[in-house]
Amino acid sequence: MKEALVEKYFRAGHLPHLWCPGCGNGTVLGAIVTAIDNRGIDKNDVAFISGIGCSSRSSGYVDFNTANTVHGRALPIATGLKMANPKLNVIVASGDGDCSAIGGNHLIHAARRNVDLTLIVFNNSIYGMTGGQYSPLTPVGSRATTAPYLTIEPAFDILDLARAAGATFTARATSYHVPLLTSVIEKGIAHKGFSVIEAVTACPTNFGRQNKIAAPALMMAWQRDHAVMKAKWDTMTDAEREGKFPVGVLSERNDVKEYTEAYDEIIRRAQGVSA
Amino acid sequence: MADTKVMLMQGNTAVVEGAIAAGVRFYGGYPITPSTEIAEGMAKRLPMVGGKFMQTEDEIAGLGTVIGASLGGLKAMTATSGPGFSLKQEMIGLACNAEVPCVIVDVQRVGPSTGQPTSPSQGDVMQTKWGTHGDHWVIVVSPSSVPECFTLTQRAVALAETYRVPVIMLMDEIVGHMRERIEIPVSYDDVPQVNRARPTCPPEEYLAYRAGESGVPEMADFGSGYRWHVSGLVHDDTGFPKSSGKATMEAENRLRGKIMNHRDEIIQVERHMLDDAEFAIIAFGGAARTAYDAVEMARARGLKVGLLRPITIWPFATHEVRELARSVKGILVHELNCGQYVISVKAAVGGACPVDLYAKYDNESATPEEMLAEIEKAMKGDGLI
Structure with a gap:
């Protein structure tokens, strides 16, 4: 990313970050601030709320209204903040474990309510901060410190889950597809309602090493070779889709009222003002 | 009005x-x-x-x-x-x-x-x-x-x-x-409002957790132009994580100090019929309601009983309880549990007078008669009647 963006959006004195060499989290965070810059949003009008885990440390690095909260529960805090000040652009950073395991209930209910939040799921397929345990997004058959005989649990498709629960915008990209990632985050921020962007990212230290793809370049190549643009994905047979995943904007709908706007109707009703 | x-x-x-x-x-x-x-x-x-x-x-x-x-x-x-x-x-x-x-x-x-x-x-x-x-x-x-x-x-x-x-x-x-x-x-328009202190300094000078003498930092609303960082990690006055032992101690000391240094403003107790009391009940919340009647009944029998009702439960009213222990010859703590608050009462009294417990945990509050019986039992035990 551009030097000027680092200067503008990253907090002086708080770099270098704590992420390992080859980690994709920095790339994802770079895409987020580039998207915010492209949208031309004032830094004072951005809140960046995270849970706990490697990716959630991102909130400390960026110069917005930021909060590094509790494990899995950034979404309720972000929801309360958005209710207090609906003008804020509220971005939520969460990891695969943070968001789909301990925070799974909050995810589906934020989606159901259609609160205008932009959730970025940094999916590195592993619990990195604690040293490599499997998450609900770890592919079945992977090795983890808590799965020495390989995982037997099928993984969630986090975007299918979010969409089924009511998320009105879902998109996916990877830390290899940086312009695409930036573009879908930008669209997610622009979308009025609950947006979920899955950023597939690499953890060479804790996922790669255990699964014999420790070289960061190999993990990037895996992302390149397994991601398929949505338009092409739609033309593929089930057999062709095997082992691959679609990237791009996967769903968007604008027929559901955004939550804070819907709440304004409650206030009008309570105050006896007819719509 | x-x-x-x-x-x-x-x-x-x-x-x-x-x-x-x-x-x-x-x-x-x-x-x-x-x-x-x-x-x-x-x-x-x-x-x-x-x-x-x-x-x-x-x-x-x-x-x-x-x-x-x-x-x-x-x-x-x-x-x-x-x-x-x-x-x-x-x-x-x-x-x-x-x-x-x-x-x-x-x-x-x-x-x-x-x-x-x-x-x-x-x-x-x-x-x-x-x-x-x-x-x-x-x-x-x-x-x-x-x-x-x-x-x-x-x-x-x-x-x-x-x-x-x-x-x-x-x-x-x-x-x-x-x-x-x-x-x-009828209207709450004139009810006095107490609001958190908000910063007035230029945003670039704002240190989110810098506290003055009160120990309480000024707090900016998110979105008000003061960009700051909230963290559950131990942090210094900038709000950013600090892992040193010194930082941990300083943070804990300030969090404790901002409460304990204001204990006189924070702690409230109600003193009922205590001026001439020989014996005191300590009870709070719903359990204290029985005590007012029990005190009246005891007084009718010539027993000089009063009530200390803590309104602030924590921080503990150490000074108030200690002072009470010096002015009475016995204390009965009544609570609707097996005995929790009494632990702190005993610690504060430190043997200055006997402390008895009337614990009740049978889904019902005590009746004044039941409490009076407990008062008399405790006073007899303490040699007061």
Whole structure:
């Protein structure tokens, strides 16, 4: 990313970050601030709320209204903040474990309510901060410190889950597809309602090493070779889709009222003002 | 004096009215007996004053939304009972460490676990002090009547805002569900508002956790132009994580100091018939209600008995209890549990006079007759009659 963006959006004195060499989290965070810059949003009008885990440390690095909260529960805090000040652009950073395991209930209910939040799921397929345990997004058959005989649990498709629960915008990209990632985050921020962007990212230290793809370049190549643009994905047979995943904007709908706007109707009703 | 109206009101409803009067404009919570009327009342009342209510997916999210709304600048509150209070503990820790003002009402039921949902108990006394992990300091207050539910909720909000701390309003089923006469202002427009101190310095000079003599840092609303970082990690005055032992000690010392250095402003007790008392009852919340009658009955029998009613439960009223122990010849602590608050009473009294416990944990509050019998038993044991 551009030097000027680092200067503008990253907090002086708080770099270098704590992420390992080859980690994709920095790339994802770079895409987020580039998207915010492209949208031309004032830094004072951005809140960046995270849970706990490697990716959630991102909130400390960026110069917005930021909060590094509790494990899995950034979404309720972000929801309360958005209710207090609906003008804020509220971005939520969460990891695969943070968001789909301990925070799974909050995810589906934020989606159901259609609160205008932009959730970025940094999916590195592993619990990195604690040293490599499997998450609900770890592919079945992977090795983890808590799965020495390989995982037997099928993984969630986090975007299918979010969409089924009511998320009105879902998109996916990877830390290899940086312009695409930036573009879908930008669209997610622009979308009025609950947006979920899955950023597939690499953890060479804790996922790669255990699964014999420790070289960061190999993990990037895996992302390149397994991601398929949505338009092409739609033309593929089930057999062709095997082992691959679609990237791009996967769903968007604008027929559901955004939550804070819907709440304004409650206030009008309570105050006896007819719509 | 503003116009007032007289009403027959339930304690839980008086909490709602107290919160609205104090300027609470956000509530996030989950239904649970015997606190549910607070959620129902807030759902109705908040939007009438332009505030917002959310019924969240669980107890944890209830306090999560409250913390978020408070960061956004609103006075915010939740209410719950035992099982929900247990679930909220991690969020209480975040609010302690990040110093996010909020009020948590715990209308106690019998526990542990599901316990007896509709029966009175005071079994959460120690949990309000030690519930979340790690050393931490919160303020806990406990009302004894419906009018006090109204005034003490306002005070709980004021304390939370003043000291940037979670304040727990410790109620019990007796006070929560009881209906009493209450006189409240017709309009809350003139109710004095206590608001957190907000920064006035230029944003570039703002250090989010730099505290002056009060020990309480100024708090900027998210979105007000002061960009700062909230963290549950141990942090220094910048708000950013610091891992040194010195940083941990400094942070703990300030969090303790901002409460304990203001103990005289925070701690309230009611002293009833104590001036000439030889023997004192200590009781709070719903359990204290029995004591007023029991004191009267004891006095009718010529026994010089009085009541010390702690309104602030934590921090503990050490000086007040110690002073009491010097002026009476015996103390009877009455609580609706197996004996929690009495531990701190004994520690404060330190042997200056005998301390007995009248513990009641059979789903019922004591009758004045039962309490009188306990008073006489204790006084006999202490050689006073």
